[in-house]
Amino acid sequence: MWFDSWSDLLRVVAVGTAAYVVLVVVLRLSGKRTLAKLNVFDLVVTVALGSTLATILLSADVAWAEGAVAFLVLVLLQMLVSWSTSHGGPGRSLVTARPTTVLRDGVLDEAAMTDQRLTAAEIRQAVRGTGAGGFDQVARVVLETDGTLSVITVGKLGDRSALEPEDR
Incomplete structure (x- = not known):
């Protein structure tokens, strides 16, 4: 239970090191988008990569080459979905949520807050974080697609062009 053999430990070190190197190389080659703030699909890929790494490390039934191919497949799928959503593909709404306005002109949108499971306290915290007092x-x-709250103060409103998607 506590120790089986030195060869098992050596396998974990050797395969783990090689798998880690492959994962880092694949992620670096795939570009910054793979490591950006997470939407639902990105989170799934991240969890799958972690699970794959753990399986490669701990299961002698999975060869290092199989794990490396699994990393590559997951990252290529993530890149394909990212490309299709950035080019306005029909699957965009399945992968990426739309931004939601939860406060407009100083007034909380209770319906939007309920839909997005946000509290007034969370919105107040975001507002305070910008230095605004009220x-x-x-x-x-705006609750962004990655779950962050963007606060646009009255003085920074500009021509409102950044707000167009959710104001339509």
């Missing part, structure tokens, strides 16, 4: 100083708070 909702009256805020033009919009």
